[in-house]
Amino acid sequence: MADTSVIEISKKAVEGNIGFLREQLGGDVMITSVVKSNAYGHGMDAYVPLAEKAGIDHFSVFSACEARRLMKIKSPGTRIMIMGWLDDKDIEWAIMNEIEFFVFDILRLEKVISVYGDTGVPALVHIETETGMNRTGMNRQELRRAVDIILKNRRSVVLKGLCSHLAGAESIANHVRIQRQISRFLRLCKWFGEKGLVPEFRHVASSAGALTYPGARFDMVRMGILQYGYWPSAETFIQYIGRRKEKSDPLTRVISWKSRVMTIKKVKRGEFVSYGTIFLAQEDKKIAVIPVGYSHGYNRSLSNQGRVLINGQRVGVIGLVNMNMLIADVTQLPDVKTGDEVVLIGSQGELTISVASFSEFSNQLNYELLTRLPEAIPRQVVS
Numbered sequence: 001m002a003d004t005s006v007i008e009i010s011k012k013a014v015e016g017n018i019g020f021l022r023e024q025l026g027g028d029v030m031i032t033s034v035v036k037s038n039a040y041g042h043g044m045d046a047y048v049p050l051a052e053k054a055g056i057d058h059f060s061v062f063s064a065c066e067a068r069r070l071m072k073i074k075s076p077g078t079r080i081m082i083m084g085w086l087d088d089k090d091i092e093w094a095i096m097n098e099i100e101f102f103v104f105d106i107l108r109l110e111k112v113i114s115v116y117g118d119t120g121v122p123a124l125v126h127i128e129t130e131t132g133m134n135r136t137g138m139n140r141q142e143l144r145r146a147v148d149i150i151l152k153n154r155r156s157v158v159l160k161g162l163c164s165h166l167a168g169a170e171s172i173a174n175h176v177r178i179q180r181q182i183s184r185f186l187r188l189c190k191w192f193g194e195k196g197l198v199p200e201f202r203h204v205a206s207s208a209g210a211l212t213y214p215g216a217r218f219d220m221v222r223m224g225i226l227q228y229g230y231w232p233s234a235e236t237f238i239q240y241i242g243r244r245k246e247k248s249d250p251l252t253r254v255i256s257w258k259s260r261v262m263t264i265k266k267v268k269r270g271e272f273v274s275y276g277t278i279f280l281a282q283e284d285k286k287i288a289v290i291p292v293g294y295s296h297g298y299n300r301s302l303s304n305q306g307r308v309l310i311n312g313q314r315v316g317v318i319g320l321v322n323m324n325m326l327i328a329d330v331t332q333l334p335d336v337k338t339g340d341e342v343v344l345i346g347s348q349g350e351l352t353i354s355v356a357s358f359s360e361f362s363n364q365l366n367y368e369l370l371t372r373l374p375e376a377i378p379r380q381v382v383s
């Protein structure tokens with residue numbers, strides 16, 4: 001391979017995960033597949049067609065820029081929702097392209113109304129309500145104004161959704177806060193109904209909320225991390241598995257990350273390896289240099305900590321992770337040679353390195369590690 005590493009995306013894993021989530025949620029709950037941040041590092045181009053084949057026809061992104069990219073990838077009938085950033089001038093673009101988007105303040109709503117004045121095309125809007133997250137979303141007072149504006153301009157807005165975001169459903173420590181958010185949201189739905197405004201979809205849950213709080217599923221869930229085969233937190237997994245007879249993980253990780261041994265060297269006892277003095281060879285060593293470093297998304301905090309798979313064995317990363325290279329201790333591998341496969345994330349033989357174990361070493365969340373995988377690494381779909 002010409003590139004120093006490759007990221008493999010498993011078609012079978014995508015089908016399995018989406019099938020599992022469908023089964024958990026039942027037929028009445030719409031899944032919007034969240035593919036922001038380059039599909040959590042999986043690569044939008046590789047991931048979106050696979051998700052579509054598995055039955056997804058609604059995707060969510062953070063920004064107009066991501067939506068533009070998704071437009072080129074998705075099938076014609078597939079819908080797009082922008083949950084965050086939209087420049088004023090992109091609002092008209094989104095409306096003209098039938099892209100749904102969140103409206104979380106009056107300024108944006110006024111812009112929508114003014115675009116309608118110019119174009120006569122209504123916006124597909126999800127009104128975001130504040131229920132306790134205190135990030136984006138309109139509070140009671142703002143919602144009252146928003147409702148007035150919508151009622152006065154009934155034609156400019158299609159009320160696609162009424163939504164909110166739960167502030168940490170992946171941890172039981174937030175249980176009271178989450179329950180309060182759900183009740184507030186219910187009251188707001190009722191109040192909208194009384195005003196004659198009934199949204200097509202009510203939604204508040206991301207992965208953790210969708211699995212842990214059936215009462216938070218409403219008409220739609222915004223599914224991110226689970227579809228890629230990762231649990232939002234260990235707690236969410238334990239919660240789920242605690243209710244089952246079958247104790248094995250129903251999800252399969254979609255991503256594998258592979259490289260090759262670039263060269264092999266011997267190091268004498270008493271020598272330091274790589275920059276500085278963080279690794280001292282306490283015996284004669286054989287080392288393998290691997291052409292992946294922190295510029296490729298392999299975190300520096302995995303220096304002297306990380307593990308990789310070579311020749312079906314788990315071996316340690318020694319010394320500092322460099323910009324473009326890392327070094328593994330292969331003293332125990334008699335047959336290792338240049339060009340051998342190195343698994344950074346994924347399986348080789350009997351062994352697996354999960355992003356989770358990877359991030360335990362580096363104190364990074366699955367989310368952060370995945371989304372830091374650079375776009376420049378090629379993605380390859382495997383069956």
Ligand SMILES: *Cc1c(COP(=O)(O)O)cnc(C)c1O
Pocket residue numbers: 034036083165205206207208222223224225226232
């Ligand atoms: C990222 C995001 C999600 C998906 O979160 P997961 O925990 O990955 O499922 C859902 N909703 C919003 C508003 C988001 O920003």
